[in-house]
Structure formats: C-alpha cells, structure tokens
Amino acid sequence: MNGTEAAIFDVFGTVVDWREGVAAEVARAFAAAGIEDDPHAVADAWRAEYQPALQRVRSGERPYERLDALHRENLEAVLSVRGHADRLDEAAMRDLARAWERLPAWPDSAPGIAAIRRGRLVATCSNGSIAMMARLARHAGVEWDAILGADVARAYKPDPAAYLRSAETLGLPPARVMMVAAHNDDLRAARALGFATGFVRRPTEHGPGQTTDLEPDEPWDVVADDLEAMAGALG
Amino acid sequence: MNGTEAAIFDVFGTVVDWREGVAAEVARAFAAAGIEDDPHAVADAWRAEYQPALQRVRSGERPYERLDALHRENLEAVLSVRGHADRLDEAAMRDLARAWERLPAWPDSAPGIAAIRRGRLVATCSNGSIAMMARLARHAGVEWDAILGADVARAYKPDPAAYLRSAETLGLPPARVMMVAAHNDDLRAARALGFATGFVRRPTEHGPGQTTDLEPDEPWDVVADDLEAMAGALG
Numbered sequence: 001m002n003g004t005e006a007a008i009f010d011v012f013g014t015v016v017d018w019r020e021g022v023a024a025e026v027a028r029a030f031a032a033a034g035i036e037d038d039p040h041a042v043a044d045a046w047r048a049e050y051q052p053a054l055q056r057v058r059s060g061e062r063p064y065e066r067l068d069a070l071h072r073e074n075l076e077a078v079l080s081v082r083g084h085a086d087r088l089d090e091a092a093m094r095d096l097a098r099a100w101e102r103l104p105a106w107p108d109s110a111p112g113i114a115a116i117r118r119g120r121l122v123a124t125c126s127n128g129s130i131a132m133m134a135r136l137a138r139h140a141g142v143e144w145d146a147i148l149g150a151d152v153a154r155a156y157k158p159d160p161a162a163y164l165r166s167a168e169t170l171g172l173p174p175a176r177v178m179m180v181a182a183h184n185d186d187l188r189a190a191r192a193l194g195f196a197t198g199f200v201r202r203p204t205e206h207g208p209g210q211t212t213d214l215e216p217d218e219p220w221d222v223v224a225d226d227l228e229a230m231a232g233a234l235g
Numbered sequence: 236m237n238g239t240e241a242a243i244f245d246v247f248g249t250v251v252d253w254r255e256g257v258a259a260e261v262a263r264a265f266a267a268a269g270i271e272d273d274p275h276a277v278a279d280a281w282r283a284e285y286q287p288a289l290q291r292v293r294s295g296e297r298p299y300e301r302l303d304a305l306h307r308e309n310l311e312a313v314l315s316v317r318g319h320a321d322r323l324d325e326a327a328m329r330d331l332a333r334a335w336e337r338l339p340a341w342p343d344s345a346p347g348i349a350a351i352r353r354g355r356l357v358a359t360c361s362n363g364s365i366a367m368m369a370r371l372a373r374h375a376g377v378e379w380d381a382i383l384g385a386d387v388a389r390a391y392k393p394d395p396a397a398y399l400r401s402a403e404t405l406g407l408p409p410a411r412v413m414m415v416a417a418h419n420d421d422l423r424a425a426r427a428l429g430f431a432t433g434f435v436r437r438p439t440e441h442g443p444g445q446t447t448d449l450e451p452d453e454p455w456d457v458v459a460d461d462l463e464a465m466a467g468a469l470g
Contacts, residue, residue, distance in 0.1 A: 068406065121369055121370070121373075123369070129404075129406070130381050130383075130387075130404045130405070131404060131405050131406035131407075133381075134356055134358070134380040134381045134405065135356070137380065138356075138380060143378055145369040145370075145372065145373060146365055146368075146369045146381075146382050147381050147382070148365075151404070152365075152387065169364075169365045169366060169386070170365070170366050170369065171303065171364070171366035172366075
C-alpha cells in the first residue's frame with residue numbers, strides 16, 4: 001500500500017450508521033406528527049427504495065438526479081405505502097428527507113479517518129451529493145480533503161465513471177488510490193478498474209440479523225475490523 | 236448576513252500569498268539547476284500569463300482545461316522567454332509547475348476560516364482544480380467543507396457558471412451564500428448574480444508596490460482587514 005496517495009471512502013454503512021440514524025430521525029418526525037409505526041421498519045423500507053432509484057439513473061431510464069431528490073421521492077413512496085401519506089406537512093417532509101445529513105458516525109470513523117489522513121489524501125466516493133456529504137461530515141465530525149463520487153461524475157456507483165472520475169479529479173491513476181468500503185460489491189467494482197481495496201467489517205449496518213458483507217469475499221488488499229485498525233494496517 | 240449559510244472563498248491572493256510562495260519555489264528550483272534570475276520577477280511573469288490563459292477557455296477558443304495544465308504551459312512559456320528553456324529536467328518542471336499546491340496561507344487565514352466555519356459551511360470558489368485546492372489546503376492548514384469553483388463548473392471565474400454552480404452544488408440559492416475575495420472584480424461578478432459579498436484587504440498580494448484592490452470600490456456587505464476580523468463581523 002506504499003504507493004497509495006489517496007483513500008476514497010464509501011460513506012453510508014462504511015463511515016456512518018445509516019439505519020440507526022434514519023430510524024432515530026423517523027421516530028422524532030413521527031412522534032411530532034402523531035404517527036405510529038416501527039422506525040426501523042420505515043428506515044429499512046426507505047433504504048430498500050435506494051438501489052432501484054439509482055438503477056433508473058444507471059440504466060439511462062432517467063437523467064442524473066442528485067440523491068437528495070431521490071431520497072425525497074422514495075420517502076414519499078414509503079409513507080404512502082405505509083398509510084402515512086399527507087400526515088407530514090411540507091416543512092416536516094423536507095426536514096425528514098434530509099435525515100441522511102444527520103447520521104451518526106461509527107465510533108471509530110472520525111479518529112480512524114483522521115489517522116488514515118496523516119499519510120494521504122482522504123475523500124468521499126459516495127452516491128450522496130456534495131451538499132449532503134458536506135453537511136453529513138460536519139455532523140459526523142469527519143474531515144475530508146475533498147468530496148467526490150457521484151456528484152462529480154454525475155454517475156452512480158458501481159458505474160465505473162463514479163470511481164474513475166474521483167481518482168482523476170485528484171490527479172491520480174486508480175493504482176495509487178484505495179477504495180474503502182464495507183461492501184464487497186463496491187470493492188469488486190473498484191478493483192476491476194485498478195484501484196487498491198480496503199474492506200472494513202460493519203456487521204450491524206443492516207441491524208442485528210445482517211447476513212451480507214459479514215466477511216470479505218475476495219482477498220482485498222486490506223481487511224480491518226474498524227477504521228482505526230485500517231489506519232494501523234496502512235501505516 | 237444572518238441568512239448566509241455558506242461562505243465561498245477565492246483562494247489565490249485571498250487565502251494564500253501566491254507571490255511570495257511561488258517566488259520561494261522558483262528560487263529553490265533555480266538554485267538546484269544553477270539558473271540565475273529574480274524569483275519575484277519570474278513569479279510575476281508566470282502570474283501574468285494566468286488571465287490570458289483562462290480567457291482562452293472563457294471565450295471558447297479552447298475547451299475547459301484544468302488550471303494544473305495551464306500553469307504548466309505558462310511556466311514553459313515564461314522560462315522560454317527568459318532564456319531558461321530546457322534548463323529544468325522533466326521531474327523539476329513537473330515539481331515546479333505544482334508550486335501552487337505549496338503556497339503559504341496569510342497568517343489569519345486558517346484561524347479566520349475556522350472561525351467563519353463555526354456558523355456556516357465554507358468552501359473554495361477558486362479557479363484552481365480540486366486536485367490543487369485539496370493539496371494546497373493541507374499545506375496551508377485550512378479545513379474546507381467542500382472544494383467547489385472552476386472544476387465543478389468546468390468554467391472559470393468570472394464566468395457566472397463558476398459561482399452559480401458552486402452555490403447550487405451546496406443546495407443553496409446565491410442569496411444565502413457569501414463570496415469572499417480580495418478582488419473587487421470577483422465580488423462584482425458574484426453580486427450581479429445575487430450573492431452576498433465580503434472583501435478582505437490584501438495590500439501586498441502583488442508585492443510592496445501594489446496599486447489595485449487596496450480598497451473596496453463598492454459598498455460590499457462586509458469589509459475587513461483580515462479573515463479573523465471578517466469572522467468577527469459575521470458573528
């Protein structure tokens with residue numbers, strides 16, 4: 001890993017705990033509006049709309065639209081399906097749609113990224129927008145050198161453009177950049193393009209019954225239990 | 236200024252002292268290669284190529300090309316005119332062309348921007364590339380929430396797109412964003428688009444004999460002697 005001059009990070013699941021964070025925001029909004037429902041079930045249902053929405057952009061069915069707008073559309077769909085349509089007013093909807101800017105970091109994320117940053121550039125390579133990622137970083141206490149990913153490429157991972165454009169924007173070839181993620185498919189896409197790869201275990205990203213991404217399913221360049229351990233492995 | 240949710244900053248001259256920084260890098264490279272010349276004169280000559288190079292992009296004469304590449308072209312032209320063609324080898328040329336990533340911040344920049352950041356998002360709105368700005372921020376000890384400007388707009392200030400795309404990338408209308416610069420023309424372009432404006436005096440940006448931008452030539456929303464004073468004025 002000595003030739004690695006930058007590490008670029010998946011964010012949702014890898015750096016922040018989206019499920020607990022979204023559930024807490026849903027619980028708050030629902031309590032204020034007198035809606036009864038299971039906040040974790042709402043968080044899971046909202047997240048379940050995520051990949052299909054991105055896929056409509058990847059496939060060309062619709063032009064690039066920022067994740068902020070997709071999250072809002074998906075929230076409306078989920079509330080409607082669960083019988084809560086029109087129960088939140090516009091201000092509450094707008095606020096809840098931005099729950100993804102207020103997610104908690106995993107405890108090791110801020111110190112781990114700060115340590116990794118000592119030896120290289122660190123940037124996001126998320127499907128979140130720059131607006132969302134900048135605010136989320138502030139909330140989560142993480143300092144990035146740059147916010148890259150979908151919004152600079154106008155393409156959603158695992159579209160190769162999202163990774164390649166991120167490296168190119170830093171002025172680096174993929175071989176000198178490590179993609180860090182808690183998701184095997186994200187790393188598979190990056191490795192196919194020549195990136196170094198770092199896998200971090202996040203065994204409760206999807207809650208206590210998680211069955212996916214518990215272990216690396218390829219020999220990634222670095223495998224670690226958290227981002228502080230990854231910093232130690234990178235040196 | 237209470238409605239301002241973000242401040243976006245010009246960088247060369249406003250946040251960093253490009254003239255002293257470039258002169259120091261030129262002096263170092265020339266000494267290593269045994270070239271005799273006045274480093275400040277070389278810095279001024281290099282900078283004099285800057286606006287004409289950007290203008291060729293703004294006018295459509297050539298497509299968007301990152302400032303990294305333009306700086307390299309301009310350096311070659313300046314060295315050739317001054318009789319130093321082929322005196323620096325490729326490694327030395329590449330290193331000197333990146334002098335703009337290693338410029339010193341004005342003494343108030345890092346603490347001033349950190350203080351301004353307490354109340355709002357802070358981002359660059361420079362003609363420098365993301366690659367250049369990320370490395371320069373590390374060198375200068377400045378923390379940004381996002382790197383915006385030319386490279387996200389693929390347009391050079393004062394092209395309106397460079398300002399408008401920066402605000403839009405933060406999810407904000409221009410009226411909720413303040414442009415901060417040491418240059419009246421930069422603020423004039425931003426104000427015409429609806430941005431708030433902050434002028435900081437940098438009376439030695441161009442050296443001891445500076446005659447331009449010594450004072451605000453319009454009543455900008457905030458005028459300050461340095462960025463710590465600007466933070467105080469913004470509250």
